[in-house]
Amino acid sequence: MYELSFAEENYLKAIYHLSADGQKQVNTNAIADRLETRPASVSDMIRKLSDKGVVTYVKYQGVKITDDGKKKALWVIRKHRLWEVFLVKKLNFHWDEVHEIAEQLEHIRSSLLISRLDEFLEFPKFDPHGDPIPNADGVMSANPMTPLSELNVGSIAQLVSMKDTGVIFLNYLDRTGLNIGTKIKVIDTMEFDGSMEIEINNDKRMSVSKQVSDNLLVIVE
Amino acid sequence: MYELSFAEENYLKAIYHLSADGQKQVNTNAIADRLETRPASVSDMIRKLSDKGVVTYVKYQGVKITDDGKKKALWVIRKHRLWEVFLVKKLNFHWDEVHEIAEQLEHIRSSLLISRLDEFLEFPKFDPHGDPIPNADGVMSANPMTPLSELNVGSIAQLVSMKDTGVIFLNYLDRTGLNIGTKIKVIDTMEFDGSMEIEINNDKRMSVSKQVSDNLLVIVE
DNA sequence: AATAAAGTTTAGGTTAATCTAAAAATTGTA
DNA sequence: TACAATTTTTAGATTAACCTAAACTTTATT
Ligand SMILES: [Mn+2]
Ligand SMILES: [Mn+2]
Ligand SMILES: [Mn+2]
Ligand SMILES: [Mn+2]
Numbered sequence: 001m002y003e004l005s006f007a008e009e010n011y012l013k014a015i016y017h018l019s020a021d022g023q024k025q026v027n028t029n030a031i032a033d034r035l036e037t038r039p040a041s042v043s044d045m046i047r048k049l050s051d052k053g054v055v056t057y058v059k060y061q062g063v064k065i066t067d068d069g070k071k072k073a074l075w076v077i078r079k080h081r082l083w084e085v086f087l088v089k090k091l092n093f094h095w096d097e098v099h100e101i102a103e104q105l106e107h108i109r110s111s112l113l114i115s116r117l118d119e120f121l122e123f124p125k126f127d128p129h130g131d132p133i134p135n136a137d138g139v140m141s142a143n144p145m146t147p148l149s150e151l152n153v154g155s156i157a158q159l160v161s162m163k164d165t166g167v168i169f170l171n172y173l174d175r176t177g178l179n180i181g182t183k184i185k186v187i188d189t190m191e192f193d194g195s196m197e198i199e200i201n202n203d204k205r206m207s208v209s210k211q212v213s214d215n216l217l218v219i220v221e
Numbered sequence: 222m223y224e225l226s227f228a229e230e231n232y233l234k235a236i237y238h239l240s241a242d243g244q245k246q247v248n249t250n251a252i253a254d255r256l257e258t259r260p261a262s263v264s265d266m267i268r269k270l271s272d273k274g275v276v277t278y279v280k281y282q283g284v285k286i287t288d289d290g291k292k293k294a295l296w297v298i299r300k301h302r303l304w305e306v307f308l309v310k311k312l313n314f315h316w317d318e319v320h321e322i323a324e325q326l327e328h329i330r331s332s333l334l335i336s337r338l339d340e341f342l343e344f345p346k347f348d349p350h351g352d353p354i355p356n357a358d359g360v361m362s363a364n365p366m367t368p369l370s371e372l373n374v375g376s377i378a379q380l381v382s383m384k385d386t387g388v389i390f391l392n393y394l395d396r397t398g399l400n401i402g403t404k405i406k407v408i409d410t411m412e413f414d415g416s417m418e419i420e421i422n423n424d425k426r427m428s429v430s431k432q433v434s435d436n437l438l439v440i441v442e
Numbered sequence: 443a444a445t446a447a448a449g450t451t452t453a454g455g456t457t458a459a460t461c462t463a464a465a466a467a468t469t470g471t472a
Numbered sequence: 473t474a475c476a477a478t479t480t481t482t483a484g485a486t487t488a489a490c491c492t493a494a495a496c497t498t499t500a501t502t
Pocket of ligand 1 (some may be wrong): 010102104106107
């Protein structure tokens with residue numbers, strides 16, 4: 001049972017992300033762009049990955065990730081996202097500061113470490129950017145994200161991402177206490193203007209306009 | 222400002238440890254032994270480290286770490302030991318399971334990460350093996366470890382390590398409630414057999430033989 | 443002091459991961 | 473369809489980190 005090098009893991013992850021969950025074939029230049037490397041280096045690496053059985057490869061026709069490759073890519077992604085949660089939830093990093101560090105931490109080898117970390121973080125389903133965390137078997141069990149505005153009265157959901165990521169909107173959210181991870185319960189919806197009465201973190205009640213609820217992406221419990 | 226590679230960091234750390242805090246010169250074979258590598262590889266690496274100014278080197282006469290090298294080694298050691306504390310205190314690892322994982326984590330590059338981790342762990346002074354954690358400037362401010370047997374009556378200390386790490390001894394300690402971190406107060410010493418009456422965690426009193434107190438390493442408060 | 447043993451370095455190779463430049467294949471377009 | 477543009481691969485290098493085998497220094501022993 002071989003182990004992938006850091007570089008191989010990074011390539012595999014890039015291929016996975018570029019392939020829309022392993023469906024599409026991925027072109028050499030796309031990989032080179034994403035990893036800020038040269039197409040020639042990508043060709044070299046693709047040969048190696050295909051020898052190891054994590055991708056299939058026909059010259060000049062791009063690369064496709066195999067089931068084994070997908071499993072390995074998702075394991076790296078799981079580690080990356082769990083570490084991001086750790087950095088934000090436990091070490092008080094802001095969600096836009098954690099990527100580079102997680103890029104390093106994702107390569108630490110120890111499945112026991114990751115299961116303990118998962119437990120310590122209370123089995124989060126999403127990372128601080130709202131991306132779902134694969135489980136230990138590489139399955140992303142989580143529901144897809146929906147705009148808050150589509151929920152019915154009584155629904156309980158978790159804020160995981162924003163469509164509008166402009167400073168003005170993010171500032172507004174900061175002021176109101178709407179952060180990624182916040183629990184939201186829909187108390188009421190107002191027909192006439194589409195605004196919504198919500199309760200956040202089982203505590204504070206507030207009203208949000210349709211414009212706001214359209215831009216808040218949540219996962220229903 | 223260059224950065225050391227993982228391999229360079231591991232060599233430098235080995236040299237630091239083998240040199241008794243940077244005092245002594247270190248021989249090629251000793252480094253090779255410690256890193257389970259070949260003397261020829263060590264010679265190669267020593268040239269590189271000396272080009273980078275972290276060691277001084279006279280052929281056939283071993284290597285000596287420079288002030289800059291010492292600082293860099295201590296930075297890696299700081300990271301290693303803080304991660305060990307994290308693994309034991311937060312992820313419930315046992316102190317004898319953490320070394321290999323810390324050996325990987327020590328190479329993660331981010332000083333902000335380490336200062337946040339330090340804070341999260343409430344600025345620990347010792348790692349789970351009782352070794353002192355250097356501060357951000359590379360200074361180990363903590364008192365050195367001494368065998369419990371050397372303390373005077375009335376001394377208060379913390380159990381930080383064991384000389385004998387055999388299963389039989391560790392089992393004995395488990396049964397008696399003597400764990401790493403335990404607070405120990407010396408109540409009395411018996412001249413005739415060197416045994417000691419101690420109080421642990423401000424609570425239970427017990428007697429330990431000279432053989433035991435010789436093997437318990439403590440830090441005096 | 444001479445020689446044997448031990449320790450260390452050098453010479454010459456390998457593998458992983460990168461690069462540039464040039465060749466080859468595919469794709470787009472007139 | 474022909475040819476140009478784009479994409480991809482190959483050829484040939486480089487650097488880091490290893491290795492074995494052989495040469496060279498230092499140290500220990502008769
Ligand atoms: Mn990475
Ligand atoms: Mn993320
Ligand atoms: Mn290491
Ligand atoms: Mn330790």
